[in-house]
Amino acid sequence: MTLPPKATERAEAERLLALFLDHGAERVEPDLLLPADTLLDLYGEDIRARAFVTPGPDGGEAMLRPDFTVPVVQWHMARRGDPARYAYAGSIFRRQPDPSRPHEYLQAGFELFGHDAAEADAEVFDLIHAQVAHLRPRIVTGDTGILTAAVMGLETTADRRNALLRHIWRPLRFRALLDRFSGKTPVAPARADLLAAADPFAEAGPEIGLRSRTEVETRLAALRADAAAPPLAARDVALIDDILSLSAPSDAALERLRDIAVDLPAITPATDGLARRLDALDARGIAPARLRFEGSHGRSTMEYYDGFVFTLSLPDRPDLPPVATGGRYDALTRALGGGDGMRAVGGVIRPGVILEGTA
Numbered sequence: 303m304t305l306p307p308k309a310t311e312r313a314e315a316e317r318l319l320a321l322f323l324d325h326g327a328e329r330v331e332p333d334l335l336l337p338a339d340t341l342l343d344l345y346g347e348d349i350r351a352r353a354f355v356t357p358g359p360d361g362g363e364a365m366l367r368p369d370f371t372v373p374v375v376q377w378h379m380a381r382r383g384d385p386a387r388y389a390y391a392g393s394i395f396r397r398q399p400d401p402s403r404p405h406e407y408l409q410a411g412f413e414l415f416g417h418d419a420a421e422a423d424a425e426v427f428d429l430i431h432a433q434v435a436h437l438r439p440r441i442v443t444g445d446t447g448i449l450t451a452a453v454m455g456l457e458t459t460a461d462r463r464n465a466l467l468r469h470i471w472r473p474l475r476f477r478a479l480l481d482r483f484s485g486k487t488p489v490a491p492a493r494a495d496l497l498a499a500a501d502p503f504a505e506a507g508p509e510i511g512l513r514s515r516t517e518v519e520t521r522l523a524a525l526r527a528d529a530a531a532p533p534l535a536a537r538d539v540a541l542i543d544d545i546l547s548l549s550a551p552s553d554a555a556l557e558r559l560r561d562i563a564v565d566l567p568a569i570t571p572a573t574d575g576l577a578r579r580l581d582a583l584d585a586r587g588i589a590p591a592r593l594r595f596e597g598s599h600g601r602s603t604m605e606y607y608d609g610f611v612f613t614l615s616l617p618d619r620p621d622l623p624p625v626a627t628g629g630r631y632d633a634l635t636r637a638l639g640g641g642d643g644m645r646a647v648g649g650v651i652r653p654g655v656i657l658e659g660t661a
């Protein structure tokens with residue numbers, strides 16, 4: 303009997319779920335229709351363009367489940383009890399820029415709360431990788447905690463550091479900020495004139511915008527303080543660029559990062575974390591030399607990742623999305639737990655891609 307494609311995809315998702323349950327996970331089944339406010343708070347309004355938002359039953363807004371990780375964290379936070387392993391299989395809904403791509407597809411996933419971070423990262427990667435290893439996926443890994451630590455270690459104003467941190471997930475915006483803060487992009491003449499003016503409101507015409515005069519004044523003061531701040535040191539920008547352009551087998555990448563840490567000691571704890579993760583993976587038979595590490599990896603994935611990130615894709619099928627993705631999201635558990643966070647890492651497999659890849 304040949305099953306229709308949707309049913310085949312579901313059968314594959316159930317098969318993966320059963321394997322995750324055998325691995326000791328508890329099954330979770332988050333709602334399909336989720337309150338939109340938490341998700342909007344977490345991801346920002348950007349997610350509206352990618353998710354299906356609809357009027358909710360309680361008068362507020364609701365969203366078709368765009369992701370399992372957030373509802374699973376909420377589920378876990380309500381119950382606690384570490385360590386915990388959860389598994390799920392079901393549909394998620396995302397608007398695609400390319401309308402020929404499915405807006406609804408299945409994910410089978412596994413999430414691990416608590417535990418030693420390096421051990422847990424290795425356990426999740428090993429489990430996810432084992433299910434797709436027969437497809438010989440191209441593996442790319444990264445660690446968003448390293449770039450974050452590098453930015454936090456920059457000698458500059460707190461405002462500039464925060465602006466860079468906010469835009470880590472928007473590579474073009476991040477680059478534009480680095481160029482501006484290092485003086486590479488000159489301040490636009492109109493802005494320079496405005497900041498130099500004794501009374502910037504003198505010829506501004508009537509006040510018609512939504513922002514009050516005080517708000518505009520606060521913004522002008524911030525821009526003036528920024529214009530007065532010394533540029534970022536070229537040496538520091540070069541170190542950030544070294545991290546961003548790093549692409550090497552993980553063992554070589556670790557050595558390179560250790561070199562960078564000599565000049566940028568703020569990344570040392572994150573680099574030590576990477577070393578521990580590679581040891582834990584090695585102990586499971588996954589040699590670091592087989593895992594490509596990219597310093598930029600994870601910057602165009604989920605904004606909640608703050609450590610290990612990985613993507614497995616089918617090398618002969620560049621037309622397909624990745625077959626598996628995942629990463630660590632300790633900060634998300636803090637955001638949802640009111641500052642009282644815990645360690646968490648997980649990953650998902652797309653059964654539809656496995657089927658396409660083996661067809």
Ligand SMILES: N[C@@H](Cc1c[nH]c[nH+]1)C(=O)O
Pocket residue numbers: 368369370371411412413604627628629630647648649650
């Ligand atoms: N929820 C992520 C995958 C993931 C699960 N756990 C951690 N990451 C996604 O949909 O891309």
